[in-house]
Amino acid sequence: MSKILIRGAKVLGGEAQDVLIDGETIAATGADLSADGATVIEAAGQVLLPGLVDLHTHLREPGREDSETVLTGTRAAASGGYTAVFAMANTFPVADTAGVVEQVYRLGKESGYCDVQPIGAVTIGLEGKKLSELGAMHESAARVTVFSDDGKCVDDAVIMRRALEYVKAFGGVIAQHAQEPRLTEGAQMNEGIVSAELGLGGWPAVAEESIIARDVLLAEHVGSRVHICHLSTAGSVEIVRWAKSRGIDVTAEVTPHHLLLTDELVRSYNPVYKVNPPLRTERDVMALREALADGTIDIVATDHAPHPHEDKDCEWAAAAMGMVGLETALSVVQQTMVETGLLDWAGVAERMSFAPARIGGLSHRHGRPVSAGEPANLTLVDTSYRGVVDPAGFASRSRNTPYEGRELPGRVTHTFLRGRTTVVDGKLA
Amino acid sequence: MKRHLISAADLTRDDAVLILDTAEEMARVADRPIKKLPTLRGRTICNLFFEDSTRTRISFEAAEKRLSADVINFAAKGSSVSKGESLKDTAQTLEAMGVDAVVIRHGASGAPYRLANSGWIDAPVINAGDGTHQHPTQALLDAFTMRRRLVGRDAGLGKDLAGRRITIVGDILHSRVARSNVDLLHTLGAEVTLVAPPTLVPVGVETWPCEVSYSLDEVLPKSDAVMMLRVQRERMNAAFFPTEREYSRRYGLDAARMARMPEHAVVMHPGPMVRGMEITAEVADSDRCTVVEQVANGVSVRMAVLYLLLGGSEPAVTAPSRTEETK
Ligand SMILES: [Zn+2]
Numbered sequence: 001m002s003k004i005l006i007r008g009a010k011v012l013g014g015e016a017q018d019v020l021i022d023g024e025t026i027a028a029t030g031a032d033l034s035a036d037g038a039t040v041i042e043a044a045g046q047v048l049l050p051g052l053v054d055l056h057t058h059l060r061e062p063g064r065e066d067s068e069t070v071l072t073g074t075r076a077a078a079s080g081g082y083t084a085v086f087a088m089a090n091t092f093p094v095a096d097t098a099g100v101v102e103q104v105y106r107l108g109k110e111s112g113y114c115d116v117q118p119i120g121a122v123t124i125g126l127e128g129k130k131l132s133e134l135g136a137m138h139e140s141a142a143r144v145t146v147f148s149d150d151g152k153c154v155d156d157a158v159i160m161r162r163a164l165e166y167v168k169a170f171g172g173v174i175a176q177h178a179q180e181p182r183l184t185e186g187a188q189m190n191e192g193i194v195s196a197e198l199g200l201g202g203w204p205a206v207a208e209e210s211i212i213a214r215d216v217l218l219a220e221h222v223g224s225r226v227h228i229c230h231l232s233t234a235g236s237v238e239i240v241r242w243a244k245s246r247g248i249d250v251t252a253e254v255t256p257h258h259l260l261l262t263d264e265l266v267r268s269y270n271p272v273y274k275v276n277p278p279l280r281t282e283r284d285v286m287a288l289r290e291a292l293a294d295g296t297i298d299i300v301a302t303d304h305a306p307h308p309h310e311d312k313d314c315e316w317a318a319a320a321m322g323m324v325g326l327e328t329a330l331s332v333v334q335q336t337m338v339e340t341g342l343l344d345w346a347g348v349a350e351r352m353s354f355a356p357a358r359i360g361g362l363s364h365r366h367g368r369p370v371s372a373g374e375p376a377n378l379t380l381v382d383t384s385y386r387g388v389v390d391p392a393g394f395a396s397r398s399r400n401t402p403y404e405g406r407e408l409p410g411r412v413t414h415t416f417l418r419g420r421t422t423v424v425d426g427k428l429a
Numbered sequence: 430m431k432r433h434l435i436s437a438a439d440l441t442r443d444d445a446v447l448i449l450d451t452a453e454e455m456a457r458v459a460d461r462p463i464k465k466l467p468t469l470r471g472r473t474i475c476n477l478f479f480e481d482s483t484r485t486r487i488s489f490e491a492a493e494k495r496l497s498a499d500v501i502n503f504a505a506k507g508s509s510v511s512k513g514e515s516l517k518d519t520a521q522t523l524e525a526m527g528v529d530a531v532v533i534r535h536g537a538s539g540a541p542y543r544l545a546n547s548g549w550i551d552a553p554v555i556n557a558g559d560g561t562h563q564h565p566t567q568a569l570l571d572a573f574t575m576r577r578r579l580v581g582r583d584a585g586l587g588k589d590l591a592g593r594r595i596t597i598v599g600d601i602l603h604s605r606v607a608r609s610n611v612d613l614l615h616t617l618g619a620e621v622t623l624v625a626p627p628t629l630v631p632v633g634v635e636t637w638p639c640e641v642s643y644s645l646d647e648v649l650p651k652s653d654a655v656m657m658l659r660v661q662r663e664r665m666n667a668a669f670f671p672t673e674r675e676y677s678r679r680y681g682l683d684a685a686r687m688a689r690m691p692e693h694a695v696v697m698h699p700g701p702m703v704r705g706m707e708i709t710a711e712v713a714d715s716d717r718c719t720v721v722e723q724v725a726n727g728v729s730v731r732m733a734v735l736y737l738l739l740g741g742s743e744p745a746v747t748a749p750s751r752t753e754e755t756k
Binding site for chain 1: 516517535537538539540542543546559560561562563605608632633636
């Protein structure tokens, strides 16, 4: 069994310690551990985090392998410091049967870069009409516990209610893409000052907020657990805050791009900024940061949405929605949350590893404390690094990043998946 | 002036006045027996229309031909939004063919901006209407028409529309004409009021340089020009207003309403008019209505824009040469 000694890393941003990995597990932590027989990684000044967990990734396989595959997506994930990703169900075919989720699960195992936990579709074909075989997906080898029609909203209140109730039998959770469909017909960007000027169809904040309000009330009524995907408005924050204060079992995620970018960028008509939910206003961005800091929003999830060049190199209206995010997420969080003083690194670990693993039912293997006896899923970050984002270096098959040419802080130098390095010195192993 | 004309907001006051003054010169050409200038001889201009608009296309084409440009009409009907790569591909084809300017009409807001700013093409781009965004030459021809009527054909030269009160009525939400006019009229010093039911006013309008009113009757007596926008009947089905009748009653312009306008005030419409809905036949046919002039002025204004954007170094209009006169 191979041994690795990480020397002098600030564990969760705290005191510098040594961490000894032996095989698949952490053997010891502490001062001046023996390097005997171990490969030594000098990590002085770097921050050691539990391996990141992304509750919201689009891997595109099966069906859109030109955008991403499980292999390229998990390589991107490892580059970004992730050791587990939840793969969204909107593939072709849709992940609405045990067969498809098992296929994705198996591809993840084969890739070896990152654990892939499939998400099952709530309804057949994401059509919002009939429940998928949620139980069969849970009992499959993939052990699905998170269900989502992401990309589409489960807008029928009865279907949503039934789904929430049904998954209680096996501790599942419904992850809702909150988008009232009628209020967002023809929507191209956030509805507001910029959309009025640009003449682009507006996606009003209330289309998100009204669904969240409905769903937290449904969750309360049936005593279930609901998770809100990519929450993007100040009003949504208020509703989730209220729901939590009332004891409703709701969790919520925010994407890195909603923590940094605003709809002002759409003035360029550059479809790289086209995303669902859309980029909102400065006021929303600030409210999201605060909510992530105070725990109203539980986690950061990337909504990594790879698209081939042709789908973005066109006029705005014709372009696909979405941005890649796995490889830049931690940097954006460092810039928007850590360097602003809103979160410390322990807080980042909570929101990017512990909590997403907990919500997704993976916390027996991921999002574990950095201590002896735990699986060695770890991420080492050089937080002093500053660099300009160059998508040419991405491991993802797609390049649709909104950060091209932007300086972002921080760099993942090493990622460990069960003791094995998937990233070494910033490069994929 | 900027290299492209994408938005009315791209124009400074001086740019706009220069275009209007140049358009007056161009208009004189229309009064000649031979309505043609050699100005753009040897230049190729492509009218790239992804959306049907015979009126606008013919207006540009007439302007181009009067300036002696070679004209390519490219109608990419039905291929606009569903097939996203077509804009880029088409642009690159035109680039390879060496066109000197592209006039583009597109159903998607921002398509001309993308064409001008994505490195797909080098030639100047003129927006002939994009989605619900902008239609700058329409705003210019409207301003030209207003200046002629409210200030005077010769008296207007060098002048803007300072202090004039312009009312724009109808479907502001979906109107590129309204957006362009608000921008340009503000630049030219006019005071603009938008009038529409609240459902047809965009969220976010509060930052526009204009007033908003829900009552046409209150605004009419203090308007120097009233611009009626087309209201598409399908808006009714989308619940923007209850019935056509109710819309006409509250926001339509009929003779009784026109009588409440100051005597010098004009009625404008970008066309095509739906008589009976937003404007009655009586108003449309009255001599206070400028619809026909607007069409003629459109050609002059587009000649001016093409001439100025294509950087004519010689005077736009010279005394007609003998040979041309005797041809
Ligand atoms: Zn998504």
